[in-house]
Amino acid sequence: MEHPLEKYIRKGALPHTFCAGCGDGMIAQSFLRAVDELGLDFKKMVFLSGIGCSGWIPSPLFDADTLHAPHGRAIAYATGIKLFKPELKVAVFVGDGDGLGIGGNHLIHAARRNIGMVVVCVNNMTYGMTGGQAGPTTPRGMVTATTPYGNLEGGFDSCELVKAAGADYVARWTTFHIRQLINSFKKALGKKGFSFIEVVSQCPTHLMRPMGFKRPSEMLIWLRDNSISIERASKLSKEELRGKIIIGEYADSDKPELSEAYAELSRRMRGR
Ligand SMILES: Cc1ncc(C[n+]2csc(CCOP(=O)(O)OP(=O)(O)O)c2C)c(N)n1
Numbered sequence: 001m002e003h004p005l006e007k008y009i010r011k012g013a014l015p016h017t018f019c020a021g022c023g024d025g026m027i028a029q030s031f032l033r034a035v036d037e038l039g040l041d042f043k044k045m046v047f048l049s050g051i052g053c054s055g056w057i058p059s060p061l062f063d064a065d066t067l068h069a070p071h072g073r074a075i076a077y078a079t080g081i082k083l084f085k086p087e088l089k090v091a092v093f094v095g096d097g098d099g100l101g102i103g104g105n106h107l108i109h110a111a112r113r114n115i116g117m118v119v120v121c122v123n124n125m126t127y128g129m130t131g132g133q134a135g136p137t138t139p140r141g142m143v144t145a146t147t148p149y150g151n152l153e154g155g156f157d158s159c160e161l162v163k164a165a166g167a168d169y170v171a172r173w174t175t176f177h178i179r180q181l182i183n184s185f186k187k188a189l190g191k192k193g194f195s196f197i198e199v200v201s202q203c204p205t206h207l208m209r210p211m212g213f214k215r216p217s218e219m220l221i222w223l224r225d226n227s228i229s230i231e232r233a234s235k236l237s238k239e240e241l242r243g244k245i246i247i248g249e250y251a252d253s254d255k256p257e258l259s260e261a262y263a264e265l266s267r268r269m270r271g272r
């Protein structure tokens with residue numbers, strides 16, 4: 001019997017390329033479940049991704065229009081698509097390196113413009129595809145391929161960053177919080193403006209041993225035990241929150257959306 005989400009998977013795209021225990025498959029499945037529960041027309045959606053393991057989530061996996069953009073540039077391509085065809089639902093999958101490192105400027109300006117797209121940032125705390133180097137979200141002290149004595153830098157709080165830049169909807173979950181993640185995807189897909197969902201995820205291939213774990217499931221338990229809701233976090237001090245992953249909704253508003261305003265202006269100018 002066909003799996004209920006199989007209709008969204010491109011023929012020949014399986015088996016997928018993710019390592020055993022990787023969070024990318026869980027995120028792909030959660031996103032498709034959200035699409036399915038909303039009853040969205042997959043053929044009226046466009047998916048973009050940059051270069052990185054997380055880039056393989058929509059492309060080649062999703063049986064819809066997909067574009068695999070150069071590393072860091074997926075949001076720039078998505079902006080062009082949304083301005084040209086505002087009726088399409090646009091979703092972008094980026095890694096933390098892709099979305100916050102090389103592509104960080106595209107992210108903050110897309111949020112500032114409040115252009116209608118959903119950006120899913122897979123934060124596995126490392127550059128997975130290239131061998132597990134430290135990146136913009138690697139926590140202070142974490143051992144990676146490029147920080148063998150522990151990361152000396154602090155990581156971005158991407159949700160605070162994107163919220164401050166002006167996005168309509170911002171949330172953070174982990175691969176342990178699957179139901180909350182699906183609901184958040186559903187909410188983001190229903191928004192007109194810019195939505196950003198960070199998913200803190202596991203990269204067993206590069207971080208399981210440095211983190212002192214033997215199985216990917218132990219990384220999920222670590223995500224569970226280190227997460228704290230944004231409501232509880234608001235009552236704790238900075239010291240109590242050190243090393244915690246603060247999960248929940250950071251922003252939820254309905255500001256003017258760029259592609260709609262652009263289309264309206266274009267209609268007015270043509271009518272002259
Ligand atoms: C312009 C450019 N610079 C560097 C690279 C090499 N590169 C490919 S993937 C990647 C990092 C991927 O890390 P991330 O975006 O966090 O995604 P992940 O693989 O962890 O999902 C890098 C640096 C590239 N492909 N293009």
Ligand code: SF4
Binds near residue numbers: 024054128129204205
């Ligand atoms: S290297 Fe890490 S992020 Fe990439 S597929 Fe393997 S487990 Fe996933």
